[in-house]
Amino acid sequence: xxVIKGLSKTFNAGSVNEVRALRGVDLAVxxxxxxxxxxxxxxxxxxxLNAVAGAFRPDAGTIAxxxxxxxxxxxxxxxxxxxxxxxxxxSGTVPNMSIAENMHMASLRGRSxxxxxxxxxxxxxxxRERVAALEMGLEDRLDSxxxxxxxxxxxxxxxxxxxxxxxxxxLLDEHTxxxxxxxxxxxxxxxxxxxxxxxxxxxxxxxxxxxxxELGHRTIMMHRGQVxxxxxxxxxxxxxxxxxxDRFDALRRAEQLTxxxxxDLRRAYL
Ligand SMILES: Nc1ncnc2c1ncn2[C@@H]1O[C@H](COP(=O)(O)OP(=O)(O)OP(=O)(O)O)[C@@H](O)[C@H]1O
Numbered sequence: 684x685x686v687i688k689g690l691s692k693t694f695n696a697g698s699v700n701e702v703r704a705l706r707g708v709d710l711a712v713x714x715x716x717x718x719x720x721x722x723x724x725x726x727x728x729x730x731x732l733n734a735v736a737g738a739f740r741p742d743a744g745t746i747a748x749x750x751x752x753x754x755x756x757x758x759x760x761x762x763x764x765x766x767x768x769x770x771x772x773x774s775g776t777v778p779n780m781s782i783a784e785n786m787h788m789a790s791l792r793g794r795s796x797x798x799x800x801x802x803x804x805x806x807x808x809x810x811r812e813r814v815a816a817l818e819m820g821l822e823d824r825l826d827s828x829x830x831x832x833x834x835x836x837x838x839x840x841x842x843x844x845x846x847x848x849x850x851x852x853x854l855l856d857e858h859t860x861x862x863x864x865x866x867x868x869x870x871x872x873x874x875x876x877x878x879x880x881x882x883x884x885x886x887x888x889x890x891x892x893x894x895x896x897e898l899g900h901r902t903i904m905m906h907r908g909q910v911x912x913x914x915x916x917x918x919x920x921x922x923x924x925x926x927x928x929d930r931f932d933a934l935r936r937a938e939q940l941t942x943x944x945x946x947d948l949r950r951a952y953l
Contacts, residue, residue, distance in 0.1 A: 687710040705741070708909065726906045727905050727907075728856075751764075766852070768858040773834070775841045782810075807825065817873065839869060842858065855887040
């Protein structure tokens with residue numbers, strides 16, 4: 684479903700602030716696969732998701748989604764394939780519009796203007812049913828401005844809206860990191876439910892190694908703009924958080940040394 688080849692991106696090239704955020708990333712994610720992404724700070728996790736979403740044009744490499752080369756497409760052109768949920772629960776929805784209006788906008792994603800339909804009674808009933816399934820009591824607040832909801836409620840709705848028209852690709856960028864533990868757990872439960880039931884192809888960045896191991900079919904680890912570990916389901920089940928921490932420690936030690944050593948390290952992990 685997603686095929687990334689030789690993807691590179693350098694920010695502020697040629698200046699003192701030059702950052703090689705992605706350095707030749709190769710990654711293939713099959714349809715229905717849920718991949719969790721961990722990595723060191725600044726290793727390029729969000730940049731990888733941004734590249735898939737079309738936030739910028741890469742310096743080198745290609746990205747294909749469902750067989751279409753989207754490398755030169757802008758983000759709005761890819762919106763029909765890609766849904767995103769960000770860390771900030773206040774992005775992705777319009778605060779002074781109601782829950783129903785926000786849901787209606789989300790349901791029209793990727794449709795041509797001529798096909799756009801009004802927010803009629805039948806649609807309201809559908810949205811009510813969807814919102815009720817979140818089990819947050821929001822079905823009685825369909826006309827409340829979304830800005831009046833808590834961060835957790837809003838993020839649950841943002842997630843619901845992201846999957847309402849099932850996307851080819853769902854990108855989750857630390858989407859529970861800004862929530863309190865209880866809300867984060869609720870949103871993770873919904874994530875599992877939506878991705879599982881919809882058999883969605885999903886990439887989720889997380890800083891929680893436990894989350895990374897417990898969720899999804901595969902975990903990749905990034906470091907300095909490269910994928911340095913690719914852990915399949917069978918291995919995920921056997922690994923514990925301590926094992927991942929050991930690997931990060933090894934990286935930290937390698938950091939003092941050379942790229943060649945990092946390559947050796949990668950070979951050793953595979
Ligand atoms: N638009 C941009 N302009 C300049 N530099 C950027 C831009 N986006 C990302 N970077 C830099 O690229 C590198 C990779 O950033 P990215 O956000 O992808 O890392 P990350 O792995 O998601 O990090 P973290 O875990 O800390 O959130 C960092 O050094 C970051 O400062």
